[in-house]
Amino acid sequence: MRKLSRSAIGLAVGALAIGSLSPSVASASSIEGYSSQVQQAAVSELASSEGITEFAAEQRLRAQERSVETLDQLTERLGGEAAGTYLDDRGRPVVNVLTQQAAAEVKRSGATAKVVSRSTAELESIQAKLQRAATAHTSIGLDPAANRVVVTIADAADDAKAARLLATAKRFGDAVQVEQVDGTMRKAVYNGEAITGGGSRCSAGFNTNYGGRNYIVDAGHCTGAISQWNVGPSVHASFPGNDYGLIRNDTGHAPGAVTLYNGSTQRISSAANAYVGQSICKSGSTTGLTCGTVQRTNVTVNYSEGSVHQLVQTSARVDRGDSGGCLFSGSTGLGITSGMGGGSSFFQPVVEALNAYGVSLN
Template sequence: MRRTSALRAAVAALMLTVGLGGAHSGTASAAPAADPPTVSSGLLDAMQQDLGLTKNQAEKRLRAEKTAARVENDARRISGSSYGGAWFEATTGRLVVALTDRNDEADVRALGADTRLVRHSAAALDGTKSRLDALAAPVGVAGWHVDPRSNSVVVTVVRAARTEPAVRAFVAQARTKGPVTVVETANAPRTYAAGTVGGDPYYTGNVRCSIGFSVHGGFVTAGHCGRAGAAVRGWDGSAMGTFQGSSFPGDDYAYVSIHSGWWTVPVVLGWGTVPDRLVRGSAEAPVGASICRSGSTTRWHCGTVLAKNETVNYSQGAVHQMTKTSVCAEGGDSGGSFISGDQAQGVTSGGWGNCSSGGETWFQPVNEILGRYGLTLHTA
């Protein structure tokens, strides 16, 4: 979508608010940011549309999720080796923390969380997943991730391929590596790059993708959108920048530096559907939290975080440490922003389905990208 005069006015107003010549900078942080003065009506509208919430329910959920993110960090710290993972329970509005040691329950509950006793620690499950990551997976295996709810590593296989010898052999081998649960999906994951069409934020070669988040000096996006050294054209077709670093498969992230004449702002675009969102940090949302995505094809949609640290097995190869969501996406949304409240979460990688019938989408966490390239997130 072409930048409208309204968008230019919004950007200009933002620049005046934060100071001419550049906004206040902020580094990637694991600590939750201070409460914003108001909650965007666009965010509330999207949560009502995509999550089936009322306005009051959406506001209450955002407050509860902010508390859950803080409690999760504290619970992980005080439970130590007993920590078995955590997730946000939307029905109660509380964080649930899995523990292997009953003696830690009282301390964690004192933080305001519910607890569940489990057999395997998060460290043990991460070890199982690492052993699976060392295996070569056939395309009939969609991916695998640590699931704190089931206290296991969940391996997802494509239903139509579940009886194929290579898939069955992978599952059998996976079960020898630790606690594994197998589930089926009707769809194989794919990336969301698309052929060139007019009116979207950037192009490289004949591929159209979406900007993720502004960093000082450029922006982050998906690695499958372009290789290091590739030239980038902006929404208007003019020279915009260059891929300075890119990784795919294995990872799915990239850093694009921008040329003079372009500037960065701490904004996630609403594409005229909802008001633009300011980015104030990158505190990680827990499993179960609500999350929204902005992309150049399907604009703005919301859902929930389904899983973290998932290995996604694309046809091009496996990508590790991904986060799975119930948010839909389509071709051209690749690289676009995932945000929870005002906190940057990651860049769109791929998924299955579409925004008419629904689907699931994975993103590469933004803090990993910032650390990999030594970048500073542009925050308001």
């Protein structure tokens, strides 16, 4: 099975939400690639959360698309010289580098260069050491804007084990930031409707195909728990470690669009990896269409069932039953809903899942 590129994938992608599909696609919007409802939701959330005008929010979304392309190119070109990438508060590309020579390369590409003291390899090494002391209801991720590791501890974590994690974090000084939040870190399965099986409900993810057959790429904790859905059987699951799985779509209906839960859809024309600072939206069968911002990438979330690595953390609202639903930015698919905790949501990167199964987006 062939591998897909790490960055943009020029293929169509869709979400199947049984009972909520419409053959119509929302009319073209003034921001390229955005349906009218997704544009409205993304602009409204961004204006509210950042305290800016809707016009400024629209300008930021337009800039974001160009910035992501620039970051994809620079990440590939710089290799180990890049020490983290993100979008600033205007949606412009920023690249952390270790040398002035690399900074000059970044500036020639029109991005902002920020010389930092810690490499990505160093931060990932710290992250791995912290993970050895981790416990359920915690997460450990990278914050490229601050050039450090962030440890988040929910109050459901065992006190003694959380104390051990805190003690480990202190060993690394200002390279590690600790956040304490309410609630739990949990995956998002619920009893109810949407795609159903075994008395459980998830949200269908990206419609794909391989060898002339349609499949749904979904959350692994859904496909691992339920063998038969109302849309077809689960054929693979990877959870924990990852959180992706595959469902054979036997419905005969596998559109390349995300349902917006109002009778309209958002066409998706590519898939890519997410960047910190990127404005995003998600579609799920419990909370419908919600929007927010990517807070961190390469996050390890420690659920009660085990740890899941390299997740994307966002501020978009999710709840039980949203698992498997689609994370996207305009017309670009980004991830599969995994879980939530501490007011944040967590997503399995979709490019990794597509590569794992060698499937093509519809």
